[in-house]
Structures are given as structure tokens and as C-alpha cells.
Amino acid sequence: MLSAAFVVLVLVGIGYALYRRRDLGTSARRATFDTLHTASLAAPSLRQGLTEQGAQRAVKHLRALLGTAAVALTDRSRTLAIDGVSHNHAAEAIGHAKRVLERGATTILGAREVSCGAPDCPVRVAVAAPVVDGEAVVGALVAYGRDTSAMLVRAVEEVARWISGQVELASADAQRTQLMAAELRALRAQISPHFIYNSLTAVASFTRTDPDRARQLLLEFADFTRYALRRGGEFTTLAEELRNTERYLVLEQARFGDRLRVSLRVAPEVLPIALPFLAIQPLVENAVRHGLEGHAEAVTVSISASDEGSDALLVVEDDGAGASPDVIRAALERGGVADGTGGSVGLGNVDARLRQVFGDSYGLVVETAPTAGTKVSFRVPKFAAGVRAEPSGDGR
Amino acid sequence: MSGQGAAVVAVVLVAVATMGAGVFGLRRARTTSDFYVASRAVSPRWNATAIGGEYLSAASYLGIAGLILAYGYDVLWYPVGYTAGYLVLLALVAAPLRRSGAYTLPDFAEIRLGSSIVRRMASGLVVLIGWLYLVPQLQGASLTLATQTAAPHWLGGLVVCTVVLTAVAVGGMRSITFAQAMQFWLKFLALLVPALVLLIVWEHRDAGLGQGYPTAPERTVVSLATDTTARLPVAESLAVEGRVDGVRVHGPIALAAGTHQFEKGSVVTLERGDVVPVITSLPAQRNESWLRPLGSGKDHPLYASLSLILAICLGTMGLPHVLVRFYTNPDGRDTRRTTLIVIVALSSFYLLPTVFGAIGRAFVPDLLLTGNTDATVLLLPQRLIGGEAGVLLSALVTAGAFAAFLSTASGLTVSVAGVLSQDVLGRRLPGSQRAQRIRMFQLGAVVAIGVPYLLSLPSEHLGLAAVVGLAFAIAAATFCPLLVLGVWWPRLTDVGAMAGLLVGGLLATAAVLVTMIAGPARGWSGALLEQPAAWAVPLTFVVMIGVSILTRSRVPADVGRVMIRLHAPESLAEELRSLDRSAL
Numbered sequence: 018m019l020s021a022a023f024v025v026l027v028l029v030g031i032g033y034a035l036y037r038r039r040d041l042g043t044s045a046r047r048a049t050f051d052t053l054h055t056a057s058l059a060a061p062s063l064r065q066g067l068t069e070q071g072a073q074r075a076v077k078h079l080r081a082l083l084g085t086a087a088v089a090l091t092d093r094s095r096t097l098a099i100d101g102v103s104h105n106h107a108a109e110a111i112g113h114a115k116r117v118l119e120r121g122a123t124t125i126l127g128a129r130e131v132s133c134g135a136p137d138c139p140v141r142v143a144v145a146a147p148v149v150d151g152e153a154v155v156g157a158l159v160a161y162g163r164d165t166s167a168m169l170v171r172a173v174e175e176v177a178r179w180i181s182g183q184v185e186l187a188s189a190d191a192q193r194t195q196l197m198a199a200e201l202r203a204l205r206a207q208i209s210p211h212f213i214y215n216s217l218t219a220v221a222s223f224t225r226t227d228p229d230r231a232r233q234l235l236l237e238f239a240d241f242t243r244y245a246l247r248r249g250g251e252f253t254t255l256a257e258e259l260r261n262t263e264r265y266l267v268l269e270q271a272r273f274g275d276r277l278r279v280s281l282r283v284a285p286e287v288l289p290i291a292l293p294f295l296a297i298q299p300l301v302e303n304a305v306r307h308g309l310e311g312h313a314e315a316v317t318v319s320i321s322a323s324d325e326g327s328d329a330l331l332v333v334e335d336d337g338a339g340a341s342p343d344v345i346r347a348a349l350e351r352g353g354v355a356d357g358t359g360g361s362v363g364l365g366n367v368d369a370r371l372r373q374v375f376g377d378s379y380g381l382v383v384e385t386a387p388t389a390g391t392k393v394s395f396r397v398p399k400f401a402a403g404v405r406a407e408p409s410g411d412g413r
Numbered sequence: 414m415s416g417q418g419a420a421v422v423a424v425v426l427v428a429v430a431t432m433g434a435g436v437f438g439l440r441r442a443r444t445t446s447d448f449y450v451a452s453r454a455v456s457p458r459w460n461a462t463a464i465g466g467e468y469l470s471a472a473s474y475l476g477i478a479g480l481i482l483a484y485g486y487d488v489l490w491y492p493v494g495y496t497a498g499y500l501v502l503l504a505l506v507a508a509p510l511r512r513s514g515a516y517t518l519p520d521f522a523e524i525r526l527g528s529s530i531v532r533r534m535a536s537g538l539v540v541l542i543g544w545l546y547l548v549p550q551l552q553g554a555s556l557t558l559a560t561q562t563a564a565p566h567w568l569g570g571l572v573v574c575t576v577v578l579t580a581v582a583v584g585g586m587r588s589i590t591f592a593q594a595m596q597f598w599l600k601f602l603a604l605l606v607p608a609l610v611l612l613i614v615w616e617h618r619d620a621g622l623g624q625g626y627p628t629a630p631e632r633t634v635v636s637l638a639t640d641t642t643a644r645l646p647v648a649e650s651l652a653v654e655g656r657v658d659g660v661r662v663h664g665p666i667a668l669a670a671g672t673h674q675f676e677k678g679s680v681v682t683l684e685r686g687d688v689v690p691v692i693t694s695l696p697a698q699r700n701e702s703w704l705r706p707l708g709s710g711k712d713h714p715l716y717a718s719l720s721l722i723l724a725i726c727l728g729t730m731g732l733p734h735v736l737v738r739f740y741t742n743p744d745g746r747d748t749r750r751t752t753l754i755v756i757v758a759l760s761s762f763y764l765l766p767t768v769f770g771a772i773g774r775a776f777v778p779d780l781l782l783t784g785n786t787d788a789t790v791l792l793l794p795q796r797l798i799g800g801e802a803g804v805l806l807s808a809l810v811t812a813g814a815f816a817a818f819l820s821t822a823s824g825l826t827v828s829v830a831g832v833l834s835q836d837v838l839g840r841r842l843p844g845s846q847r848a849q850r851i852r853m854f855q856l857g858a859v860v861a862i863g864v865p866y867l868l869s870l871p872s873e874h875l876g877l878a879a880v881v882g883l884a885f886a887i888a889a890a891t892f893c894p895l896l897v898l899g900v901w902w903p904r905l906t907d908v909g910a911m912a913g914l915l916v917g918g919l920l921a922t923a924a925v926l927v928t929m930i931a932g933p934a935r936g937w938s939g940a941l942l943e944q945p946a947a948w949a950v951p952l953t954f955v956v957m958i959g960v961s962i963l964t965r966s967r968v969p970a971d972v973g974r975v976m977i978r979l980h981a982p983e984s985l986a987e988e989l990r991s992l993d994r995s996a997l
Contacts, residue, residue, distance in 0.1 A: 281441065282439050282442075284440075285453075286455065327835060399516040402524070
């Protein structure tokens with residue numbers, strides 16, 4: 018029994034070894050794979066651009082890639098990281114990179130400029146190549162060795178070009194983040210003009226008949242705009258967001274009266290949860306607008322927040338006219354960019370921001386059909402790295 | 414109504430109430446003016462009772478009384494430690510932990526050290542501690558059901574598993590604060606009422622504890638379900654049906670002082686005033702020494718007591734289900750208030766098991782022969798009061814016991830399932846869709862409670878409070894240094910934390926496993942293994958500090974900002990934000 022198991026084990030082992038051999042192919046191919054693997058190890062450290070931390074992590078992989086005695090990575094003004102043997106060369110690396118940074122072309126530095134004279138020092142000459150982002154030289158890669166060769170120059174240039182690629186990707190990332198921030202600002206400023214007009218009209222209609230209520234509504238309106246237009250802080254707590262939604266609903270009810278009914282169900286433990294600012298109110302606005310579209314008699318908007326282990330589940334539902342799923346899909350795919358038809362801009366924007374912050378599995382889920390109402394739900398994790406509610410500072 | 418019927422009704426009622434309360438806890442508003450009330454944060458008082466509800470487990474409800482019956486004065490450190498742990502938590506880490514925004518302990522490791530490896534190690538420890546803590550809950554459930562209704566010994570644990578998993582599957586725990594707060598009051602009243610009645614009855618009977626060895630208060634028939642080796646402290650003649658020391662016995666037999674073997678199935682009848690033989694795993698001691706400090710009859714009682722105090726006081730902060738409840742508080746200040754109220758609530762509660770343990774020594778000393786001292790709380794009402802009132806009180810105690818198992822088990826299951834689905838199962842499926850995430854959580858819940866259920870099945874056990882004590886020891890040897898240094902020492906590095914968790918976790922776990930599998934050993938080695946906290950906690954601190962100093966360069970770059978976030982009150986944090994890069 019035991020020997021049979023042993024034989025099977027050996028056979029499996031041989032089979033696996035053969036499989037691996039066939040898979041890896043010739044030694045040249047294996048070298049390619051090794052190079053690609055080393056490059057993939059260095060890549061994540063460079064995805065933040067040229068930073069000291071990233072450079073320090075990447076530089077030893079770069080040295081493995083080049084196979085030289087020492088490798089240094091600089092930005093425009095200082096040495097970010099150096100790896101490999103060096104007597105006091107670390108301090109000089111930025112000096113060696115100077116000419117490259119000025120001229121943007123690969124430079125070879127001889128022993129006169131580099132060597133420290135010690136006979137055992139493997140650092141005698143240097144090859145420096147520029148790291149570029151778009152048109153601008155943003156840093157330099159300096160490789161040190163005993164002697165230069167055309168091969169080494171070529172290798173340093175190729176590696177510097179690869180680093181440039183990573184740095185460009187990093188700045189593309191940064192641009193995308195900026196774009197997202199701009200979109201958020203756009204949504205914030207996007208209190209719908211209709212809403213302002215309608216609210217003020219509603220207030221006006223109460224000024225004579227019920228001045229107290231008019232005053233109350235104006236205060237709600239002021240609080241609402243202060244919250245929606247506040248600066249700084251991308252995240253807020255669910256409690257704050259619900260309070261702002263309440264202000265919005267008070268103003269809408271002043272206008273629609275009994276035609277708009279609301280209901281809220283909330284598990285109090287999820288109130289402190291942090292979520293992107295203005296994540297719920299646009300969904301409610303959407304529900305009110307589409308619910309009362311056409312000649313609907315009345316609409317009930319229900320909001321619920323419940324505890325689901327490590328997530329919270331938020332649902333905004335209306336029993337209004339509903340919509341064709343295709344319209345909603347189109348709105349979500351636009352990702353919050355208005356297309357002029359005045360459709361569900363809020364929906365797409367909220368969806369895009371949730372996905373950006375928490376990841377793709379945390380987007381909106383919309384269930385709807387004509388005449389069947391609409392149900393929008395999403396989940397918020399109780400903890401996500403970097404997401405933290407900031408005090409509102411609205412004078413509570 | 415029979416005692417069995419009443420117990421079954423009590424268990425069913427508690428199970429239904431637990432599920433129902435989760436739904437009733439949702440706040441509702443029909444008009445916009447109610448929104449304000451509905452979106453107000455949970456008050457510290459409510460949250461504190463919820464924490465108490467989740468925290469008071471089988472160990473507190475059943476275990477402590479049993480330990481006091483057997484060991485006396487020395488184990489009073491258990492209830493003291495269970496409460497004082499919150500004092501340490503309050504003073505050192507409660508508010509900073511809440512301000513960090515962490516929901517689980519691994520989240521805190523990630524925020525503070527920015528390392529996914531430390532996070533994963535912390536997750537592993539959460540699962541380990543959670544499982545170790547769940548085993549005695551399920552054992553307690555099985556014991557309770559078997560004692561009160563003669564059900565098979567695997568049923569009680571299964572009932573708890575089923576209720577918890579059903580609640581997770583149908584989302585019956587949508588709002589857990591109300592449910593847990595209700596459980597706290599249920600447990601409190603379920604012990605308070607019988608305790609008061611017992612005290613009155615005891616006073617009435619005027620049966621004080623003598624100085625000598627525990628004796629049977631009345632004629633008691635004890636059937637032994639397993640082979641039992643018991644020590645008789647003095648020569649005594651007992652009526653036995655069965656085999657004693659390999660000899661078939663039928664009727665009274667004179668037994669010399671010393672150890673005797675009772676074969677499985679033997680029935681021992683103790684007459685009033687007979688000295689009770691004590692199973693060899695428990696100490697046989699006079700009531701006089703039972704009442705004295707360090708008189709528990711264990712080896713090296715001073716070391717054992719100190720180590721126990723350390724384990725429980727420092728381990729509380731490392732329990733997976735405690736931090737989760739703090740998340741309900743809106744800010745650090747409310748978290749401190751909550752913790753303060755928790756201390757008051759626990760202090761009041763823990764008076765009660767002590768009463769049961771002390772009265773138990775006088776009225777159910779036969780448990781010393783079976784070793785089943787965890788049943789003290791369950792048996793006392795019927796033994797001492799009897800009749801209809803006894804049945805009702807007994808059912809009440811059973812209900813409280815099931816509240817204890819259910820609340821602790823559901824809190825732990827949800828915590829462990831969250832960690833499992835996020836850090837273990839979830840990793841396999843990056844970017845998984847939401848339906849998969851929910852299924853992952855449910856699968857996590859099955860694993861979270863299924864494994865400890867299987868572990869709880871072998872009937873041999875150490876005593877509920879002792880196993881929970883081991884869970885505390887591991888938490889103290891791993892999470893306490895991580896949290897205390899993480900909150901108060903800016904120079905902690907990820908490598909230091911890793912080394913500390915590894916050393917503390919492995920050594921404490923090894924000690925725990927040896928104790929659980931091989932049983933308690935005697936002498937110094939036994940004392941050190943049974944109570945590892947006194948050496949493991951300082952060792953972990955030393956390793957974390959030492960390795961952090963050696964790897965100085967790895968101090969996270971954003972440590973200044975994280976420290977401000979942890980320590981500055983929320984209102985101040987806003988003003989400091991402009992300074993945060995230059996400060997610290």
C-alpha cells in the first residue's frame with residue numbers, strides 16, 4: 018500500500034518535471050522570462066512616479082536587470098536611491114547625472130570623473146541615461162561598472178526607457194485621479210437649477226400664509242446648500258448624509274405636499290460608516306423626480322440602511338413610473354458625464370465614485386422596469402484603506 | 414409543567430427573541446421630522462449594554478460559578494479580570510482605536526503599519542482566537558441542554574450553530590445592537606432573580622459552610638457517566654452500586670482516604686453529611702483553605718494567579734468581537750463613555766456567578782465527584798428550591814444561558830466570518846461580484862462556527878472558563894503588544910510587529926495546545942504552560958521593540974499623520990490637518 022503510494026508519487030514528480038521543461042523551452046527563452054519577471058518586480062514600486070520610497074524598492078531589481086556593480090536612480094535635484102558597492106560614490110551620483118539632466122542624452126563618464134582610486138573598487142566608469150515623462154527629463158538612471166561596452170550602454174538606455182514608461186503611466190494615473198476630483202466638484206456644484214427655483218417658489222408661496230414655515234424652509238435651504246457646496250473632505254458619515262437628505266426632502270415636500278411620501282429604515286450601528294459625500298441624496302432626488310414624472314398621483318420614496326457583517330447595505334426605492342433598464346444602463350455607462358438629455362446624471366456619477374473608492378464590486382445595482390418602480394442599492398464596506406469621514410465643520 | 418418542557422420552551426423563546434430583536438432594532442421614520450431622531454447615533458448606554466451582552470459568554474455565565482465551587486478565592490480573579498480588562502482598554506486604546514476608523518483588528522494593523530503581511534497574520538490570529546472562544550460556547554450549550562433535558566451531548570451546540578447560521582443567512586442580524594442589549598438584560602435578570610431567591614432560602618436554612626471538607630447537604634444520588642478517579646480526603650463509607658477499584662460493590666462500602674477508581678455506570682449515593690470524593694483533576698481541599706487567597710490547591714498558585722490576571726486584563730483588547738462594537742460609537746469620546754458604562758454593567762453582573770459558586774459549594778458539592786462543575790448554575794435552583802418555583806427558575810437560568818451562548822456565538826461568528834471572507838476566501842477571487850461576496854460571507858460563517866463545533870464534540874474538556882482563559886492568553890500575547898505599541902510608540906515597524914506576532918502567537922498557541930491535548934501537567938512546567946501570559950506577553954513586547962529598533966528604516970512614512978489621527982480629538986483633527994505633515 019505504502020510502496021504503491023510512493024511509486025505514484027515518483028511518477029507524478031517525473032511527469033511534473035517533464036511538463037516544466039517543455040514549458041520553459043530554451044535557455045534564451047528562460048533568460049527572457051527571468052528578465053520579464055525582474056522587471057515585473059520593479060514595476061509596482063515605480064507606479065507612484067519617481068519617489069524616494071519607490072526608487073529604493075525598485076533599484077535593487079534594476080541592478081539585477083543590468084547586472085552592474087552599482088545602480089543609482091535620481092530625480093532632477095537629488096539621488097533617490099543607490100544600490101550596490103560604493104565607497105563614497107552615493108553622494109556623487111547626482112553629480113554624474115547632471116549632464117544627462119541638462120542635455121537629455123545618454124552620457125558615458127570615464128574613470129577620471131568616477132573612480133575613487135581604490136584598487137579594489139569595482140566602480141570605475143559610469144553610464145547615465147535620462148528618464149523622461151512626455152517631453153521633460155524628470156530623472157536619470159546611472160549604472161556603475163569596471164568598464165563600459167556598447168552592450169552596457171544599450172542596456173542602460175533600454176532600462177531607462179522602460180522606467181520612463183512606468184513614470185508616464187504613473188502620471189496618467191495621477192491625471193485620472195484629478196479628473197475624478199474634478200467630476201466630484203462638478204457634481205457638488207450641480208444642485209439642480211430647477212431644484213433651487215422650485216424651492217424658492219415654494220418658500221415664496223408660504224411667506225404670507227405661514228411665515229414661520231417659510232422661515233424654517235429657508236433655513237433648511239441654507240443648510241442644504243452649505244453642505245452641498247462645502248469644500249475639502251471627500252467622505253462623510255452616513256448619519257450626516259441622511260441628515261442632508263432629510264433637508265432635501267423637507268424642501269421637496271413643501272412643494273409636492275402629500276404627493277411625496279417618505280419612509281426610512283436604518284440600523285443605527287451603520288450610522289458612523291464613512292462613504293463618499295453626496296452618495297445618497299442624488300439617488301433620492303432621482304427617485305423623487307422620476308417617481309413623480311408624468312401624471313403620477315403620489316410616490317413613496319423609501320430609504321433603508323442595514324448591517325450586513327463587514328458591509329452596510331443601502332437601498333433607495335420608489336414606487337413610481339420606473340424606467341426601461343436600457344435607459345439606466347446608458348446612464349451608468351456614461352459614468353456621470355452629462356449628455357444634455359438631462360437623464361440620470363446623479364446615478365452615473367455616484368456609481369463612478371463608489372467604484373473608484375471601494376472597487377468594482379461596490380457599484381450601484383439598479384432594479385427597474387416600466388410601471389414597476391425603481392430600486393437602487395449599493396454596499397459600503399465598514400473599512401476601506403484611506404476612506405475616512407471628516408468632520409463636516411458646518412457648525413453643529 | 415415538567416422541568417424538561419420548561420427548559421425547551423425557554424430555549425425556543427430565546428432563539429426566537431434573538432432573531433426578532435435583530436429586526437426590531439431597525440429605526441423607522443415615516444415623516445421627515447422623524448429622520449433626525451432616526452439618524453442619531455447609538456447612545457453610549459445602549460452600546461455599552463450591547464457590548465456587555467456580547468461579552469458575557471458561557472464562561473462568565475456558567476464557568477465562573479463552577480470554578481469558584483472547585484477552587485475558591487483564587488478564581489475570583491476571573492470576574493475581576495474580565496471587568497478590569499475594560500479598564501485597561503479604556504485607559505490605553507479605546508478612543509484611539511475608534512478614531513483610527515478600523516472595524517476589525519486586521520484593519521488597525523493595516524492602517525498603522527501599511528503592511529498586508531501583518532494584516533494577514535492578524536487575520537489568522539483573529540480566526541484562531543475566535544475559534545478557541547467559540548468552542549466553550551458550543552460546549553456550554555451542549556452541557557446545558559444535556560443537563561436540563563437529557564438531550565444527547567451534541568444537540569445543544571448544534572442548536573446554537575443552526576440559530577446563528579439561520580440569522581446570518583436570512584439577514585436576521587440586520588441591527589445587532591438592540592438584540593445584544595436585550596441579551597444583556599436577559600442574562601442579568603436570569604441570574605439576579607434566582608440569586609436573590611437562593612440567598613433568601615440559604616439564609617432561611619441557616620446552613621453555613623463548615624471549616625472541613627465539603628459534605629453532601631442531603632441524600633444525593635450521583636451516576637457516573639465515565640470512568641472516574643476520585644480522591645477521598647478522609648476515610649468514609651459510601652453506598653455504591655457498581656465497581657470500585659475493580660471490585661464489584663453493591664451497597665455501603667468503607668473507603669480509605671486516598672484515590673479510588675469508580676467504573677463507568679457506577680451509582681454513588683451520598684447520605685447527608687458524607688464527605689464528597691473529589692475527581693483527581695480538581696483539588697480536594699478544606700472549605701477553610703478554599704476561602705483563603707492562594708489556597709486553590711493548584712501548583713504555584715501565586716504565579717498562576719498573576720499570570721491569569723495579566724492574560725485576562727490584557728487579552729480583552731485583543732478579542733475580535735470587542736472592537737467591532739466600538740465602531741458603532743460616533744467618536745472617541747463616546748467610545749470612552751461606553752467603556753466606562755461597560756465596566757459598571759460588568760461589575761454588577763459578576764457579583765452573581767460568585768453567589769452561585771459559593772452557595773454551590775454548600776448545596777451541589779456532588780459536582781466535585783463528576784467534575785462537571787460548570788453545571789452549578791443550572792442545577793442550584795432546582796436542588797435548593799424544588800417544586801414549581803424551582804422549575805420556573807431553572808427555565809429562567811436555562812434561557813439566560815442560551816442567551817449567553819447565542820449572543821457571544823453570533824458576535825464571534827460574524828466577526829470571524831468577516832475576516833475569513835475578506836482576507837482568506839475573498840483573496841481567491843479578486844474583483845468578485847457582489848453576489849459572490851455575500852455567498853463568501855455565508856460560507857465564511859459556516860466555516861467560522863462549523864470548525865469550533867467539530868472541535869467541541871469530544872466530550873473531554875477543561876472547564877469553560879479555563880478554555881476561554883486560554884483564548885485570552887493568546888490575545889494578550891499577540892494583539893495587546895500590537896495595539897499598545899501601535900497606538901503609543903511611533904517607532905513600531907512592520908517587521909517588528911511581524912516578529913512579535915510570530916513569536917508570541919506561536920509560543921502561546923503551542924502552550925495552549927499542549928494544555929488542551931495533554932491536559933494540565935503538574936509542577937512548574939505545567940504552571941507555565943497552563944498560564945502562558947506572564948512570560949509570553951513581556952517576551953512579545955521585547956521582540957516587537959527590539960526588532961523595530963533594528964529595522965528603524967522601515968518606520969512607515971505616514972506615521973506622524975496616523976498618530977495625529979489616533980490621538981487628536983475629532984474636533985481638533987480638522988485644525989491640525991494643515992499641520993499634519995510637519996508635526997511629530
